[in-house]
Amino acid sequence: MLGQWIDWLFAVACCAVLRATASPSVFPQNCADCVSRTWSCRKSCRPSDTKLLEFDFQYKELPCREVIPWNESSLQIDTDLWCTYPRVAGCDFWGYCNPSINCRNMNRYAPPRIVSAMDCESSASVSSLVVEKCYWHCKHQRPVARCVVSFDSLGKYRMQQRLDKCWIQEKCQNRNMKAKAxxxxxxxxxxxxxxxxxxxxxxxxxxxxxxxxxxxLNFALQDAIIRMVPQCDFGHIFVQAQWEVPPERSNRSNAVKVDFNMSVLADDHGTSDERALIAEMALQNVSDVRLLEAVNGGLSSEGLKFLVDDATLNVQPVRLNETLQRGPGSQQEFFETVTMMRFYQKHLEEVGSELQELQADLKSQNSQTLPENVRAKQSAAAKRLSQIMASQDQMSSYVAQAITRHSSNSEAFQDAWNRSQAVESWLQLPALELAAAKANLSSTKAELAELQAKRFRAEQRSSRSPPRQQALEALRQQGKLNTRLKANATRLARSVADAEEELEYLQDQFLETQHDHTEAEKELSEAEKALQKEISEHGQTLEELESADRRISRITLSFGLVMGCMAIIIVALGSALVVCGRQKAADISVMPIAEGASWALGSQPTREN
Structure with missing residues (x-):
C-alpha cells in the first residue's frame, strides 16, 4: 500500500514538474516528421489519471525536483521524497525528524516512475523509442527517486542527440491505461x-x-529510403517522405506515389556536394528487387502488415550547391567532372544492356557449332577486355584523384582569394598565393582534359570489339554482384550487431531481475526470521504474563487471608473490650446510707447522734 501511494504521489508531482514550462504543453496533432508509438496497459486507473508529459531537454531546478538533461535525447529527473511529502520525513514542531523512509530502508520499496504506464509488460514494444529506468539514490543524505528517460536509445530512428521535443500522453479508458509517445x-x-x-x-x-x-507509414518509407543507401554512411541526413494518389492512375485502386527529399550536409567523409552525388548514384544503381526488399523491410520493421507488391524508383539529378564554387574555372571544372562521371555511368549501363543481349544470344546458340577462329577471337577479346577493364579502373581512380585534387585546390583557391582580397583592400599588393592557386587549377584542368582524352580513346577501342564489350559487361556484372554482396554483408553485420545489442540489453535486464529476485528472497528470509523471533518473544511474554497472573492471584489470596484474620482479631478485641467494660461497671461498690445521715453533693455523708 505504501509503494502504491508513493507511485501515485510521484506521478502527480512529476506531472507538475514537466508541465512547469513557459508555455502549456500541447500534444502535436499533425506532425510529418514526428515518430509515434502507442501501447496499452492493463492496470486499474481513474479518469483523473489522464496526463500529458512534455520533455524539452532543458535544465530545470524546481522546488523538490531537478531536471538534468544528459543530451538532446536523454534526461534525468531527481525528486526529493522528504521535500515532496513532508509527512514521510516525520518532522515535529521543534525540528526533530524521524523519517519513515530514509537512505537505509528506501530500497525496500519499489522506486516510482515518471511514466506510470512504463511498468507494464506491453511497454517493451516501444523500447526502441522510449526507455525509462528508475532507482533510488541517496543525495545529500536524503532519499531521492532518480529516473532516466531515454528516447531512441538504439538509434533506430536516427534521432539520437538531435530531438526538439518529446511527449508522452496517458489516458484512462474503460479502467485501462492507454499511452502514446x-x-x-x-x-x-x-x-x-x-x-x-x-x-x-x-x-x-x-x-x-x-x-x-x-x-x-511515413517513417517506414523513410527507413526504406535509408536502407537503399547503407554504404553512404551519412553523418547528417534528413529524410521526408509524403505519399499521394497519382492523378494518372486515379482509376486504379492499387497505386501509391511517394515523393521523398533528402537534405545532405557535409561531414568528415566529404562535402555536401560529394555526399549528395554518392547518394544519387547509390539510388540510381538500386535494382527493382533490391528496391522491393528495402520497402518491405522498412514496413516490416515497423510491424506493418500490408506490404508492397511492386515498386519503381525515379531519382532526379542533383542540383549542386553553387555557393561553394567560387573563382574563375572552378565551377566549370567541377561540373565537367560531374558530367563526365554521369556520362561514364550511363555508358556503362548501355554497355551492360548490350552485353546482356549478347550473352542471351550466345546462350541460345550451341557452343560446339562455333568455329575455332571465333573461339580464339573470343578468348583474345576476353583478355583484351580484361586489360581494358584494368585501364578503366585506373581511369576511375584517376577521376577520383582529380576530384580530390579539385576539392583541395578549391579550398586553397578560396583561402588565397580571401587573403588576396584582404591584401588588396588594405595594402593593394599583388596576390601571389591567388596566382599559385590559379596555376594549380590550370594544371588540374590539363590533367582532367588528359583523362577525358584517355577515356575517349578507351571507349573507341571498346566500341570496335563487341566481344570485348561482352567480357567487360561480364566483369562489370561481377563487380556489381560483389558490391551487392558487400552491401548485404554490411546489412547482415548491422543486423547481427543490433541483435547483439538487444541480447546484451536483455541479459542486463535478466541479471538485474535476478539480482532483484535474490534481494527479495533475502528480505523475505530476513522477514521470516524476524517473524519467528517475534513469535518466540511473544510466547515468552505470554508465559511471563501467566506467571505474573499466578503470583498476583497468590498474593491476593494471602492478602485476603491476612485481612480476614485481622478482622477476626479486631472483632475479638472489640468483644473483649465490651465484656471488660461491663464487668468493670458491675464491680463498682454501693455505699449504704445510715439512718439519720444526710447526703449532699460534694460532701461526705454525716452521721447524726
Missing amino acids: TCKPEPPPADLPSVEVSGSMMLLVKQRAKFLAQPN
Missing part, C-alpha cells in the same frame, strides 16, 4: 549549406485504403 526531431540547420536529393517511388499495393491507414 511522440518525438519530434530538430530541423536541418539553416546556416549550413546542404544539397537536396529528391525523387519518387511508385508503389503497387493490394488494398490502398488499408495500406495508407497504417500507423507510422
Whole structure:
C-alpha cells in the first residue's frame, strides 16, 4: 500500500514538474516528421489519471525536483521524497525528524516512475523509442527517486542527440491505461549549406485504403529510403517522405506515389556536394528487387502488415550547391567532372544492356557449332577486355584523384582569394598565393582534359570489339554482384550487431531481475526470521504474563487471608473490650446510707447522734 501511494504521489508531482514550462504543453496533432508509438496497459486507473508529459531537454531546478538533461535525447529527473511529502520525513514542531523512509530502508520499496504506464509488460514494444529506468539514490543524505528517460536509445530512428521535443500522453479508458509517445526531431540547420536529393517511388499495393491507414507509414518509407543507401554512411541526413494518389492512375485502386527529399550536409567523409552525388548514384544503381526488399523491410520493421507488391524508383539529378564554387574555372571544372562521371555511368549501363543481349544470344546458340577462329577471337577479346577493364579502373581512380585534387585546390583557391582580397583592400599588393592557386587549377584542368582524352580513346577501342564489350559487361556484372554482396554483408553485420545489442540489453535486464529476485528472497528470509523471533518473544511474554497472573492471584489470596484474620482479631478485641467494660461497671461498690445521715453533693455523708 505504501509503494502504491508513493507511485501515485510521484506521478502527480512529476506531472507538475514537466508541465512547469513557459508555455502549456500541447500534444502535436499533425506532425510529418514526428515518430509515434502507442501501447496499452492493463492496470486499474481513474479518469483523473489522464496526463500529458512534455520533455524539452532543458535544465530545470524546481522546488523538490531537478531536471538534468544528459543530451538532446536523454534526461534525468531527481525528486526529493522528504521535500515532496513532508509527512514521510516525520518532522515535529521543534525540528526533530524521524523519517519513515530514509537512505537505509528506501530500497525496500519499489522506486516510482515518471511514466506510470512504463511498468507494464506491453511497454517493451516501444523500447526502441522510449526507455525509462528508475532507482533510488541517496543525495545529500536524503532519499531521492532518480529516473532516466531515454528516447531512441538504439538509434533506430536516427534521432539520437538531435530531438526538439518529446511527449508522452496517458489516458484512462474503460479502467485501462492507454499511452502514446511522440518525438519530434530538430530541423536541418539553416546556416549550413546542404544539397537536396529528391525523387519518387511508385508503389503497387493490394488494398490502398488499408495500406495508407497504417500507423507510422511515413517513417517506414523513410527507413526504406535509408536502407537503399547503407554504404553512404551519412553523418547528417534528413529524410521526408509524403505519399499521394497519382492523378494518372486515379482509376486504379492499387497505386501509391511517394515523393521523398533528402537534405545532405557535409561531414568528415566529404562535402555536401560529394555526399549528395554518392547518394544519387547509390539510388540510381538500386535494382527493382533490391528496391522491393528495402520497402518491405522498412514496413516490416515497423510491424506493418500490408506490404508492397511492386515498386519503381525515379531519382532526379542533383542540383549542386553553387555557393561553394567560387573563382574563375572552378565551377566549370567541377561540373565537367560531374558530367563526365554521369556520362561514364550511363555508358556503362548501355554497355551492360548490350552485353546482356549478347550473352542471351550466345546462350541460345550451341557452343560446339562455333568455329575455332571465333573461339580464339573470343578468348583474345576476353583478355583484351580484361586489360581494358584494368585501364578503366585506373581511369576511375584517376577521376577520383582529380576530384580530390579539385576539392583541395578549391579550398586553397578560396583561402588565397580571401587573403588576396584582404591584401588588396588594405595594402593593394599583388596576390601571389591567388596566382599559385590559379596555376594549380590550370594544371588540374590539363590533367582532367588528359583523362577525358584517355577515356575517349578507351571507349573507341571498346566500341570496335563487341566481344570485348561482352567480357567487360561480364566483369562489370561481377563487380556489381560483389558490391551487392558487400552491401548485404554490411546489412547482415548491422543486423547481427543490433541483435547483439538487444541480447546484451536483455541479459542486463535478466541479471538485474535476478539480482532483484535474490534481494527479495533475502528480505523475505530476513522477514521470516524476524517473524519467528517475534513469535518466540511473544510466547515468552505470554508465559511471563501467566506467571505474573499466578503470583498476583497468590498474593491476593494471602492478602485476603491476612485481612480476614485481622478482622477476626479486631472483632475479638472489640468483644473483649465490651465484656471488660461491663464487668468493670458491675464491680463498682454501693455505699449504704445510715439512718439519720444526710447526703449532699460534694460532701461526705454525716452521721447524726
